[in-house]
Amino acid sequence: SYELTQPPSVSVSPGQTATFTCTGDYLGDKFASWYQQKPGQSPILVIYQDTQRPSGIPERFSGSNSGNTATLTIRGTQATDEADYYCQAWDSRTEEVFGGGTKLTVL
């Protein structure tokens, strides 16, 4: 079955750039999405189809996808960005798959 791998944690200082990676076989040939989830809340879509931002998501959130790695970047990280971030992609045999999630800590 298809799997997506994310590092368990990322730490940044306020104002710095947070980078999240998501790896999977030939992931660059698929569409990747990213979700933000704060404790006790439903997930929020922050990037879809590799690079697209839904309405209401700040421009400091951006995405890319190439080779085996999709990347979510948050520029000018704020304390309010502290959350779990999940990548997600679709495989024709496994269907929709989520990565295990990365916890962002803003120091």
Add this chain to the structure above:
Amino acid sequence: QVQLVQSGPEVKKPGASVKVSCRSSGYAFTNFGLSWVRQAPGQGLQWMGWISTHNGNTKYVQNLKGRITLTTDTSTTTAYMELRSLTSDDTAVYYCARDRRTAAAAGGRGFDFWGQGTPVTVSS
């Protein structure tokens, strides 16, 4: 505005079934699919299945096939997720999410609006 409102918390005994509802509003219901995602306590997100609100076509995650059924009622713009033969491993928060995927072979489009979640506890 787009809203997905789910039914309330459930407590079930092992071996029972649960049926969670998800009522959509604020958009053309049949223009988007619906996916269901669950999250066990302290764990990550698990996709469970997708349904086309246009023709009722469904896709399910392999390890739930045979226990899960997704349906919709277009007259009330409500989707339902039924899970049978529950065990303690099914204890989780269950979410419905609007899926930008509209065709069975075109996934990966993103889940852009989510319900508030329905906690389901399975305990004897």
